[in-house]
Amino acid sequence: MTKHRILTTRETFSNINSYIELIFAIGSGIFIVAGWLLSKADLQLASIVSFLLAYGIGGYFKAKEGLSDTLLHKQLNVELLMVLAAIGSAIIGYWTEGALLIFIFALSGALETYTMDKSRKELSSLMRLQPEEAWLLENNKEYRVSVADLVVGNHILVKPGERIPADGIIKKGSTSIDESAITGESIPVSKEVGQEIFAGTVNGQGSIIVEITKPNSETLFQKIITLVQNAQSEKSPSQQFIERFEGTYVKIVLSVVALMMVLPHYLLDWSWNEAFYRAMVLLVVASPCAVVASIMPATLSAISNGARNGMLFKGGVHLETLGNIRAIAFDKTGTLTIGHPEVTNYVVVEEHSPADVLQIVASIEHHSNHPLAEAIGKFAASQMVDLLTPDSIEDVSGWGIQAIIQGQTWKIGKKDFMNKEKIDQFRRQYVTKHADSGKTIVYIQKEADIIGFIALKDCIRTEAKAAIDELQQLGIQPIMLTGDSQTTAAAIANEVGMTTFVAECLPEQKVTELKKIQATYGVTAMVGDGINDAPALASANVGIAMGQGTDVALETADIVLMKNELAKISEAVQLSKRMNRIIKQNLFFSIGVLFILVLSNFFQAIDLPFGVIGHEGSTILVILNGLRLLKQHQKKMA
CATH class of the missing domain: 3.40.1110.10 (Calcium-transporting ATPase, cytoplasmic domain N)
Known part of the structure; x- marks a missing residue:
């Protein structure tokens, strides 16, 4: 089975799963309404049965997720808190409130699943661009074969309008290629004999014969897909902290809930029923669902946004760090300049x-x-x-x-x-x-x-000066590191609007100079072509490769700009800043709501229904706020 078919199956299953979660949540809501109406008609047994069905249907996914995670990792989680709170509500006779908690929790879970699927759509969209078959040329005859069967050296025919199935070199014909899937550039690029083309791009009006230069598993297209997959699975420092904190926090909440079931009865003269009720409210409102959901949806949305615009982040950690850079070092040749005289x-x-x-x-x-x-x-x-x-x-x-x-x-x-x-x-x-x-x-x-x-x-890129100006407006100090003479370096720096540069700098010296920049400015990025600049790219807090999709660029840097377009750097920085800002908004809002709800419960100023609505409502809001990062990236975000 090809990778495309595997991903398509997974994507279909994921979509079905998100729909089932939503259907179960809606079903839970229907049984809640039925249970409430039956209770009003004094049909208590039928009402309880309806509420039990609401509990079972609505809480199935979250209970399964919470229990399996607890058993697998031996760690408590927020899902378990919600299930216990719902059960506790039912025990003290608050069937409607407990069922409502399950319903909204299930609804927010379905929304979170939808958000994750939505944020990963760029990867599945990329996979659909990979053709499964190609026209193989042998003995002047055309054969329709699987792309997986192609080997290096094969000659294939790519007809007008078809997607190119493999990386290769044009041996005959000329055409224009839509490389937007690789570079994000919508304007077709003219290609002639001897020029390289990439899998997943779209052939224009010309018919071309292509010699395959890479096996299917090593094409640029597959490397991009692998890169995005890894980026989506790699967690940012903020996310790692939240996940480490979650288990400890849940233990603290359960301990406080246990104390609240007992101490207020003796210390504050609460009835046992009131103490247990307040403990259940605390179990609901103190759950960090919104805090946990503050980061991952936003991070995945930003990574997907970048992938759609030709900016590939190798993980949330690099995306998060990029927004904090104070200086950025540029290689000259092939980065600030075209790369050839x-x-x-x-x-x-x-x-x-x-x-x-x-x-x-x-x-x-x-x-x-x-x-x-x-x-x-x-x-x-x-x-x-x-x-x-x-x-x-x-x-x-x-x-x-x-x-x-x-x-x-x-x-x-x-x-x-x-x-x-x-x-x-x-x-x-x-x-x-x-x-x-x-x-x-x-x-x-x-x-x-x-x-x-x-x-x-070696002329500067047409957009170089504007790109440097944008970075300076963002408060980032641009510095050029080049092996060229002092005269040449000064001329180029003057053209692009830089005031700081280091000339006659060998590749190994760039690392030393970069460390000096880090000592002076703090968090520093390095931009290079991914070859001679590899040591400096690795030493920087964030390595950015300008490689027009070269293999070396993909393997070396933390962030890859698929098209040699300097303006993408400021766009990436602004996307990072926007993501960090939304995460801070989410954390401030979710922690603030949690604090207010917990405090209100201790003063007996909030009931279970309002606690449920406040808690789950804040979770839904932070997920939706993170989803905003999926919107088309604009140049001026700050």
């Missing part, structure tokens, strides 16, 4: 034709694999330059490239590779301002004359 300036002295010189330069650089040569080649291709064939060519490692074309000697490379007698004057006249701005300069020499240069730069 681009031509920004092309200058040729007046007596030469820029088009002719570019043709020769491109023809020479075409024979080099250097990243700068590739950038120059792309620039020349954008100018529709036709390439020539050099008579001879020599790649001088670390310096540049030399060639003979049409009988003339050309040099392309660093300044120290050029004519020493003329390079300084040429630099002063044409180049200085570009070098000062952090650009890399490639010089062009024809025979003994330097006739031009090409300036290249």
Whole structure:
């Protein structure tokens, strides 16, 4: 059975289970009404039978959950408190109140189950995006096969409009791919031969042949699903504290209830019936149901919200910590910048034709694999330059490239590779301002004359400055850590609006610098590409990977932004702040209600029905408040 079928079965069972809980709760309510009407008609036996049915139907799920948890973990829980309170109410003749307690408790339980299912819907939605079959190509024939049977190296046909069944490389054809399931970006991305595509994404209008590069169990899509599953099962520090506290608290409540059954009779001259009644009210109102429900629904809702928007959190602990960061360290290359050089300036002295010189330069650089040569080649291709064939060519490692074309000697490379007698004057006249701005300069020499240069730069991302501004508005100090020179680092920092940076910083030194930042500012995040920055990502309080869905990013960081979009960082921070704020609201409200109800009971100012309504009503309200985090994430949440 495939993972998709397994999850679909579980999801169906979960949905049925939540519906059954709701049906049982409603059934309990019907029997309560019937019991109340029968009691008004003096049909006491029939009334008690109706109330007993309300108890059995309404309390089935919670009683089962509470008893199994108690027996399994040898720990008391709030479900057991509620069952005991309902039984105690019936013992002293408050059948209606006890049944009402069971009814509202069952209703809030059904709502909580629904909330959990709702918050997990992103995972099940993702699973439904995974195709179960694919078109396998063998011997020029198409075969419909199970995706689980595909192996690395197989060639598959993906037709227009179909979901891509596996990770792979396009071998034939071109198309546009809707990658929203992976990156959260709704605009289709153009894909051509040689480019990578991912399972679960949607093919556009073109028909493509794809070579599979990963088995089904190791696709990016499956790793995302595993990541979200783990995130939903990992509990935040707040949730862990509440769960540790719950068992001790329940023991305290039961002890106080036992004392209240006895002491008020002797100390306050209460009747035995009144003392027992007040003990049962205390058992109801002192239960920490609302406190327990304050955190998990909110956390799961926030994780699901992030997954829908291309922000994958590896657990509630990282999501909770993110909202408390005071500084954020950025790698430069591939994070603040695009990650590869681009031509920004092309200058040729007046007596030469820029088009002719570019043709020769491109023809020479075409024979080099250097990243700068590739950038120059792309620039020349954008100018529709036709390439020539050099008579001879020599790649001088670390310096540049030399060639003979049409009988003339050309040099392309660093300044120290050029004519020493003329390079300084040429630099002063044409180049200085570009070098000062952090650009890399490639010089062009024809025979003994330097006739031009090409300036290249790893350009900043278009949204970088706005993203940094947003983080600063949130009170977070951005700091750049880069291995580039002081000049280049200063230029990039100035462009993006940073005032603090550390230049000439090797990967191992980034960890040392990060610890200095933590000592100065406190909780610190690190943003990198998940490869060279792995040590720093691991050392930060929160590691954030910008990887456009790369495997390394998924395995390294605590939070993965599936699309290289810096604006998602501030969105993630604001989502975390909003979650933390809602959790605090829930805890303050639930503890406040609990305190008021307990105090009111000691002063005999509240009866069992109002205690039931106040207690269970607060539980329902905190669950609904947490459910608000499922709403579409807005940029300005703070």
